[in-house]
Amino acid sequence: MAGTGRDIDETGKFEIEIVPDRTREDLLYNRPGEHLREKILNLPDSPGVYMYIDKRGKVIYVGKAKRLKRRVSSYFNRRHDSTRTNLLVRNIVDMRFIVVATEEDALHLENAMIKAYQPHYNVLLKDDKSYPWIVVTKELYPRVFMTREKGLDARYYGPYSNAQAAKVVLQLIRDVYPLRSCRHQLEEKNIARNKYSLCLDYHIKKCAGPCRGLVSPDEYGKYVAQVRQILNGETVVLENYLKEEMARLSEQWKFEEAQVVKEKYEAVKSYNAKSVIGLSQEADTDMFAYDENGDSAYVNFMHLHHGAVVQSLNLEFRRKLAETPAEILSMAIAEVGRRFNRTFGEIILPFEPDVEFEGVRFIIPKRGDKKKILDVGMKNVRQYMADKEKMAEKLNPERSVEQLMEQMKSDFRLNVLPRHIECFDNSNIQGTNPVASCVVFRNGKPSKKDYRHFCIKTVVGADDFASMKEVLHRRYSRMIAEGEELPQLVVVDGGKGQLSAAVEAFDEMGIRGEVALVGIAKRLEEIYFPGDTLPLYIDKKSRSLQVVQHLRDEAHRFGITHHRLRRSKGQVKSELDNIKGIGEVTARTLMKEFKSVKRISEASLDDLAAAVGEAKARIISEYFHAK
Secondary structure, rough: OOOOOOEOOOOOEEEEEEOOOOOOHHHHOOOOOOHHHHHOOOOOOEEEEEEOOOOOOEEEEEEEEHEEEEEEEEHHOOOOOOHHHHHHHHOOEEEEEEEEOOOOHHHHHHHHHHHHOOOOOOEEOOOOOOOOOOOOOEOOOOEEEEEEEOOEEEEEEEOOOOOHHHHHHHHHHHHHHOOOOOOOOOOOOHOOOOOOOOOOOOOOOOOOHHHOOOOOOOHHHHHHHHHHHHHHOHHHHHHHHHHHHHHHHHHHHHHHHHHHHHHHHHHHHHHHHHEEEEOOEEEEEEEEEEEEEEEEEEEEEEEEEEOOEEOOOOOOEEEEOOOOOOHHHHHHHHHHHHHHHOOOOOOOOOOOOOOOOOEEEEEEEOOOHHHHHHHHHHHHHHHHHHHHHHHHHHHOHHHHHHHHHHHHHHOOOOOOOEEEEEEEEEEEOEEEEEHHHHHHHEEOEOOHHHHHHHHHHOOOOOOHHHHHHHHHHHHHHHHHHOOOOOOOEEEOOOHHHHHHHHHHHHHHOOEOOOOOEEEEEEOOOEEEEEOOOEEEEEOOHHHHHHHHHHHHHHHHHHHHHHHHHHHHHHHHHHHHHHOOOOOHHHHHHHHHHHOHHHHHHHHHHHHHHHHHHHHHHHHHHHHHOOO
């Protein structure tokens, strides 16, 4: 038993009381020691933040609660399904708490304390990249460009979720307005001295020539004002203004000036057709989309102004405990609000967060324009998730394989990781040329050198169940006899009937229980287990189901290819091998040249002679002519 005493936590922010270790029985049932039990009993039923501390005085977890006493007690009154949560509870020797006015205040305080202490068991916000911004500098003749740096003397617009989106906006600006792209320090005295030379941009009418004083600061400022409209998302307003300006100049017979405005109008109109995804009459719209895969959760935030996206941000969270999607979504809303110093009025999202934000109205659209905005966000967040997973797989392919194996082990109720999986499929047409295929996956990937074909020998007619039983017998009886390692999982393509036949084969070979067995039905992607009357439905986005679907599709493709080859050989034999004087080599040459028996029968004598000689050509021609 450790002695009691007092110590200072490593941040130096508050004093920690080191208490005796809990008893073995306390640890076994996740019960607090006497010291903690007394603190929990005296907790208020108020919103607040609590901190768990280990025996070294280190903050290992920070949480928020609507009712502190109920939330903290829930850690210690039962065993948890999550191993990580049980480990957290075992390491708690002390706790501290802070009472706040509202649950929203608790969320913001929790967020700040997580950033300060970096607790081991808290959800981790992975912010491993800087996002691109578009800036308008504060100069006599401002520049507009993209940057990832912060701290410049400029007005920042964004961020943009990817550089390509920022480049599209910049391209629109450069197509419409003759702004300078050089880095010269354009001051009035330097311009007056003709210090700078006109560049190519001026000659191709991409720049108005401010370096030589060919455009006044006021005129240039009008361009910049309209650029700010674009960057603020007021492109629909700008489009209407340009349309009216074009009509006004036309009425005054200023057709050349009207043509210049028309070109700007067409560029802005084309941009709006691609980038305006919401209602143009809505001044501001905020949207959060959410998706997850395993321990990683992803959130996409978009801010729309008059229907155009002016801010977009992707966030990745890594779970440490069993945080719910609603909890993570709340953290994302708080993080975006802190990062951009934003207050929200109305938010579109796929489900409600677990915190009520004061003055914020949550909208979960089912149809209409707001549902379209949410669909765009869901598309973005899924693309971001896919990109991150592909990158992680490239950087650490072994880790990705291990995650997949663990997920499949859990989804298919296995005792071991399914590193070796085999899938079987039957193929026949009205009982003719029955064949079966066996495809093999190792570590979730096809191992084509291990694929096998089977010609059904003992079954007459189209009996899929008996065919499946025969093939499984032949495959695994041979593997057992040759001392080969059996797979951890076998998948049969079909429902209860094929699965029952497979179970019979496994029982007869004595390997049932040694090798896991499931069936997959095509129609609804139902997974059947031996002895279960109801099928299992795996999440459509799950990598486990994707692997099994790939297995099934590979088995089907491999079986169909072999069956077609068998049918083709049967046709060649029934037709060409019946012609006296035509052997196997000649038949193969004819099929290679003409591709089918029908084409051979329709070929001219000269074409046949070119392929196999005049004598054999005459024999073939006479045979089909007589027939």
